[in-house]
Amino acid sequence: MPGHARTPPSAGGRRDCGVRCPTPDAFDPGVQCPTSASLNPDVQCLAPAPLDPGARCPTSAHLDHGVHRPFSAPLNPGAHRRSPAHLDHGAHRPFSAPLDPGARRPTQAHLNPSAHRPSSAPLGRAAILGPMTTVDHLRQVRLGNLRTVLLALVDRPGSRADLAARTGLTKATLSNLAEPLLANGILVEDAATLAGMGRPSKPLRFHPDGPVAVGAEINVSHLAVESLGLDGETIHRRLVPTDIRTSSPNKILDQIADLIREITTQRPMLGVGLAVPGVVQDGVLVRAPNLPKLVGVPLAENLSKRLNLDVELENEANLAALAHLWPRHLAGEDFVHVSADVGIGAGVVLNGEVYRGTGGFAGELGHVVIERNGVPCTCGSRGCVERYAGLDVILKEAGRRRLDSLAKALEKGDPKAVDAVEAAGAALGVGLATLMNLFDVPTVVLGGSYAVLHAHLKAAVQSEMDIRVLAGERRLVASPLGEFAVVRGAAGLITRRAVLQPERLFA
Numbered sequence: 001m002p003g004h005a006r007t008p009p010s011a012g013g014r015r016d017c018g019v020r021c022p023t024p025d026a027f028d029p030g031v032q033c034p035t036s037a038s039l040n041p042d043v044q045c046l047a048p049a050p051l052d053p054g055a056r057c058p059t060s061a062h063l064d065h066g067v068h069r070p071f072s073a074p075l076n077p078g079a080h081r082r083s084p085a086h087l088d089h090g091a092h093r094p095f096s097a098p099l100d101p102g103a104r105r106p107t108q109a110h111l112n113p114s115a116h117r118p119s120s121a122p123l124g125r126a127a128i129l130g131p132m133t134t135v136d137h138l139r140q141v142r143l144g145n146l147r148t149v150l151l152a153l154v155d156r157p158g159s160r161a162d163l164a165a166r167t168g169l170t171k172a173t174l175s176n177l178a179e180p181l182l183a184n185g186i187l188v189e190d191a192a193t194l195a196g197m198g199r200p201s202k203p204l205r206f207h208p209d210g211p212v213a214v215g216a217e218i219n220v221s222h223l224a225v226e227s228l229g230l231d232g233e234t235i236h237r238r239l240v241p242t243d244i245r246t247s248s249p250n251k252i253l254d255q256i257a258d259l260i261r262e263i264t265t266q267r268p269m270l271g272v273g274l275a276v277p278g279v280v281q282d283g284v285l286v287r288a289p290n291l292p293k294l295v296g297v298p299l300a301e302n303l304s305k306r307l308n309l310d311v312e313l314e315n316e317a318n319l320a321a322l323a324h325l326w327p328r329h330l331a332g333e334d335f336v337h338v339s340a341d342v343g344i345g346a347g348v349v350l351n352g353e354v355y356r357g358t359g360g361f362a363g364e365l366g367h368v369v370i371e372r373n374g375v376p377c378t379c380g381s382r383g384c385v386e387r388y389a390g391l392d393v394i395l396k397e398a399g400r401r402r403l404d405s406l407a408k409a410l411e412k413g414d415p416k417a418v419d420a421v422e423a424a425g426a427a428l429g430v431g432l433a434t435l436m437n438l439f440d441v442p443t444v445v446l447g448g449s450y451a452v453l454h455a456h457l458k459a460a461v462q463s464e465m466d467i468r469v470l471a472g473e474r475r476l477v478a479s480p481l482g483e484f485a486v487v488r489g490a491a492g493l494i495t496r497r498a499v500l501q502p503e504r505l506f507a
Contacts, residue, residue: 142177145169146502149177153187154232154327154499159201178204185268186210186230186505206231211268211498211505215490216256216303217275217316220245220290220342221391223252225259226484228491230499232327236263237484241402245290249297257306270498270505271310273490274300275319277343281360283313289367289378290342312493317363318354319489320447321347323481325354326492330480334441337479338365338432339448339486344386348439355439366390370430388427391449394420403449410456418456425457429464436465442473447485454478 148167152158158166160174167174181187188207192200212235217224223244226237238259244252260272276299278288288295300311321337324330329352331337337347344366348355355362366386367379374383387393391403397420400406409417432444444465446454458476465474479485498504 143502145173146177146181147500149174149181150230150499150502153204153206154230157190157203157205159203161201163204180506184506209267211270212265213270213491213494213498214260214264214272214309215275215319215487215492215494216260216272217486217490218244218252218256218291218294218299219275219277219316219486222341223256223259224484224487225256225263226487226491227263227265228488228495230495232492232495234484234488235265237487238263239483247293249294249299249302252294253299253303253306257303260307269309271312271494272303272307273319273493274303274311274313275316275486275490276313277316277341277345279359279361279364280313280315285313312497314490314493315345315347315356315360315363316486317345317347318356319347319493320345320479320481320485321349321354321363321489322492322496323485323489324445324479325349325352326489326496331443331445331477335443335445336363336365336432336435336439336441337445337447337485338428338450339446339479340366340386340389340391340450341448342386342390342392344390344428344431346435348435348441350439350441365431365435368431368434370427370434385427385431389424389431394424394453397423403452407452410453421453421456422460425460426464428457429461430468432461433465433468436469436472436474440472443475443477445477445479447479447481448483451479451482451485 148169149163152163152166155166160171160178163169164171164174169177178187178189182189182204185207187204187210190203190205192202206229208229210230212227212229215226215228221243222239222241224237224239227235229235240255240259242255244255247255256274276285276288276294277290278285278295280286283300284296285294285299286296300313304311317337317339320339321335324335324337331349333349333352335349337349339345346363346365348363357363367377367381367384369381369383370385370388371383375387376382377384377387395401395403395406398406398409398414398417400409400417406417406421410421428450435441436444444461446457446461450457462474462476465476481488
């Protein structure tokens with residue numbers, strides 16, 4: 001690096017890096033500042049003042065790609081005047097007027113927090129959010145690049161050259177970003193392989209013993225857990241049938257904590273995603289008609305104390321939908337995922353994002369009324385979909401106690417079982433038609449117990465949808481994730497957060 005020199009620490013304990021920028025005129029995002037690799041807050045950049053979007057530093061192209069810099073005089077390529085010392089990275093700036101040491105220059109008002117700012121000038125970022133140092137900017141750029149690389153690796157492994165081509169980053173930047181990921185056991189580099197002409201490449205991929213996340217599900221008729229790697233591969237999973245309606249919150253949390261410990265290995269843990277069948281608002285279960293004992297209980301906090309891990313609480317239907325988005329899209333960008341236990345939940349996905357509504361109440365398909373004076377529901381209403389198409393209703397009408405027993409009866413053509421499933425399918429189709437007319441989504445994904453019964457439910461559901469959906473596509477498919485969609489989505493909630501916020505991987 002030209003001009004590379006370090007100065008002794010100042011009296012304040014900070015020191016000037018003294019490094020001249022290698023690309024002063026047009027910053028190349030692939031060329032990293034020599035002081036940014038460690039992002040040491042004790043090393044201060046030569047341009048310490050907060051940057052205002054209206055005044056552009058010669059090296060700030062990587063921070064702001066389209067902001068005009070105001071000057072008091074027209075530019076004259078033939079006349080050069082050096083910038084102030086704190087902006088001088090070895091570059092010359094053209095000005096048409098000679099330097100007047102006593103004159104105030106308009107750029108100083110933007111770059112110097114103590115300088116006078118005219119009342120008509122717009123407030124900059126520093127005035128609104130407070131001072132942001134150059135180290136802060138570099139840290140943000142670095143974290144953004146890390147996020148880009150991790151997202152590319154979630155898609156598929158790749159060599160540095162391949163990742164550079166896919167992300168738009170330079171090979172030098174890729175190498176710089178990969179080193180801490182390799183050193184911390186997040187990535188592993190495979191042996192060199194020769195693919196076509198050129199030098200052998202060493203593919204990077206997520207470490208097989210790297211960090212994992214756990215998804216846990218509390219549902220009326222079962223508890224389930226699954227551990228998931230950053231690459232989206234399932235490591236362990238368990239589902240235990242049990243009716244928890246009479247259990248206390250502490251007993252339920254003890255059971256789920258024991259299941260999590262059973263599947264936990266020596267690998268680093270990123271946290272736990274906890275799924276519950278009810279309305280979650282600000283991390284609290286505020287409504288759960290089928291599990292009223294859990295309402296208002298600090299489930300995430302209490303489970304976190306048992307495991308000494310971060311726990312995030314979310315609605316089970318939303319997490320089942322997320323499992324079809326992350327780490328890979330399994331049902332497109334717009335769909336409704338619907339599943340049933342005692343209740344029925346739907347996760348609505350619009351433009352590739354789970355739609356929760358303003359208060360987290362979106363997708364409560366089970367409580368859509370399909371018969372005005374129908375069967376009373378646990379929610380206090382009447383004629384709700386789940387009172388006609390919930391799993392417990394289907395089992396009762398079919399004369400069966402368990403889902404596997406019902407599935408076997410259907411395979412044998414048992415008339416009572418067939419009639420029960422067809423009646424449930426018709427009621428479900430009416431409710432789904434309402435949802436599709438409201439959100440205009442082309443696809444319905446049947447998950448959970450509905451995925452198991454898909455072959456026998458499909459005709460009745462599709463028939464009602466064809467009659468009642470006003471326009472557009474009406475595609476009905478079974479989830480490939482079956483009964484484990486919820487726990488996979490719960491674990492995916494944590495791995496997705498780690499990839500999008502890579503600083504969590506080094507905490």
